Each structure stands twice: as structure tokens, then as C-alpha cells.
């Protein structure tokens with residue numbers, strides 16, 4: 001098993017072409033994490049030099065991989081948080097407060113207080129349902145800790161960056177998709193510090209070539225952390241959709257999320273109760289596994305709309321696991337209809 005010092009010593013053998021010193025002394029190596037035989041780190045660089053730095057990243061990764069006791073290595077490039085991309089500086093003065101993203105009509109965040117409540121499933125289905133309504137839709141998987149959109153949308157591959165500045169997103173089921181998961185290997189967790197998260201999110205919003213979009217759905221990590229704060233502080237968000245299961249514990253967390261968005265002056269578009277009832281795929285029998293109606297009562301208490309109650313249905317999970325959201329896989333099913341109803345409501349409200 002390699003330790004941190006051995007890894008740093010290996011990284012010191014790689015030269016930063018800009019300063020002529022090694023990448024550790026040049027301060028490029030950040031977030032180094034050594035866990036068992038897995039090593040992860042980030043090279044914080046000037047985004048304008050992304051192309052030139054790719055061989056440096058590859059060399060650093062190779063050096064660490066060659067160490068005895070090292071199995072998996074994840075080395076990523078991320079923009080230096082102090083520096084704005086040069087083309088953005090030129091285009092507009094330093095933004096005061098939340099800014100709009102050029103070319104993007106609306107931004108909606110899909111959030112949850114707790115993990116595993118189905119936020120990514122809802123975000124994916126909402127995105128394809130909006131595309132089915134004829135909207136030009138983008139989906140940003142900002143769940144840096146556990147990006148699941150590549151799997152849910154069956155989108156694989158690394159986004160290209162022909163000019164080293166803009167990143168070309170992928171397309172899946174009529175939706176333009178960008179995910180941190182495209183930059184890492186499947187099943188690998190990435191360890192992020194606050195400033196890195198901020199710059200990664202800003203890069204994904206501003207340097208991805210989204211094209212003209214009516215609506216960008218942002219699939220947030222669970223909770224109320226740096227990604228949520230950066231998104232709401234830096235970007236003009238039309239609103240947040242809060243996903244919760246009917247259980248008390250999930251609702252408590254959802255309430256914290258709603259409080260945060262309210263503090264940040266982000267409108268709450270509504271709540272969605274997921275896993276509302278269980279419908280047996282054999283006999284159609286309906287059971288309230290996590291209780292039912294808890295979110296509806298909470299939404300009424302908090303004065304926010306209840307957008308939908310989505311059942312816990314095997315087909316929803318199978319569709320997501322198969323890389324085709326249920327709205328596309330079974331467009332005529334009641335499950336798909338529930339998502340399409342939400343999509344239509346958001347379009348009718350003028351936020352999508």
C-alpha cells in the first residue's frame with residue numbers, strides 16, 4: 001500500500017511546463033486522497049491551458065499508477081478557482097450577484113435533502129419529458145459525489161474539447177447532457193474541496209457548449225452544501241424542485257433544503273413525493289411502503305405546490321438502470337404520464 005508521501009514523491013517527478021518546477025511545488029496538486037490502493041487527486045490549472053496540461057495529467061497518473069501497491073488512480077484537471085475563463089472576462093464585466101448563462105432560457109435545480117430518494121431519476125425523466133414537449137433541454141449532473149446521469153441516460157464517453165476551452169456535451173434521448181461522471185471512471189468517487197467544487201460547477205455551467213436551450217435541469221447532490229450555495233449565489237435560477245419520500249426523516253431533510261433555497265431567494269417551484277405508493281408489477285396492488293401523503297401535507301404546511309406523487313414502480317428502476325428513462329421507454333404508462341404532467345405544469349408556469 002502506498003502512502004501519501006510516496007505518492008507526493010512520485011508526483012514531484014512530473015514537471016509543470018508553465019513554471020518549470022515540479023507539479024507539487026508549483027501548487028497544482030490538490031485534494032490528494034490515498035485510500036487503500038486507490039489514489040485520487042486533482043490538478044488545478046488555468047482552464048485556457050487544459051489541452052496543454054492533459055499530457056501532464058496523464059504523466060502524473062502514470063507515475064502514481066507505477067507505484068507498488070497502487071491499483072486505481074484518478075487524476076483530474078480542474079479550473080483554478082481564482083481565475084475566470086479568459087473569454088468570459090472579455091465578454092462581460094464582473095457579474096454582480098447571480099448571472100444568467102448565455103443561451104440558456106431557464107434553469108431549474110432538482111434537489112433533495114437526503115440521498116437515494118430518487119432525485120436523479122426525477123431529473124432524468126423530467127428532462128426527457130420536457131424534450132417530449134418540444135423544449136430544447138439540457139441536463140447538468142452536478143451530483144459530483146455520485147453522478148448517476150451517465151447510467152440513467154445511457155450516455156457514455158468523454159466529452160471532447162477541440163479548442164481546449166469549451167467542452168462539448170453529449171446527447172441522449174433528445175437531451176444535451178453533461179456530467180462529472182463523464183470525467184471520472186464509473187464507480188469511482190471523487191473527493192472535492194469547496195473551492196474545487198465551485199470552479200468545477202462554474203466550468204460546467206459556463207464552459208460547456210450548451211448551445212441554445214430553453215431549459216437546463218441541474219441535478220444537485222443531496223443536502224445543502226457548496227454546490228447548492230455556489231449554484232444559487234452565482235447563477236440566476238428560475239426555481240428549485242424538491243424531491244422527497246414520504247418518510248419523516250427524508251421530509252426533515254427536505255425542509256432544510258427548502259429553507260436554504262428560501263434564504264438564497266430561489267423560488268421553490270414545488271415538491272415531488274417519490275416512492276409515494278408501491279404498485280406491484282404483477283397484480284397492480286397498491287401498497288404504501290413509506291407511508292403516503294407525507295409530502296403533500298408538508299407542501300401544504302410550507303405553502304409550496306405538490307407537483308406530483310410518483311409511485312415506487314419496478315419499471316421506473318429498470319428503465320433507469322437500462323439507460324432509458326421510463327418516460328421514453330414506456331411513454332404511454334401511468335408512470336410516464338406523471339412526469340409529463342410535471343413537465344407541462346413547468347412549461348405552463350413559464351419556467352421551462
Ligand SMILES: Nc1ncnc2c1ncn2[C@@H]1O[C@H](COP(=O)(O)OP(=O)(O)OP(=O)(O)O)[C@@H](O)[C@H]1O
Pocket residue numbers: 112114115116117118119120121122143146148221222274275310311312313314315316317318320321
Ligand atoms: N419511483 C421509483 N420507483 C422505483 N425505483 C426508483 C424510483 N425512484 C428512484 N428509484 C430507484 O432508486 C434508486 C435511487 O434513485 P436515484 O439515484 O434517482 O436517487 P438520488 O436521490 O438521485 O440519489 P443520490 O443523490 O444519492 O445519488 C435508483 O436505483 C432508482 O432507479
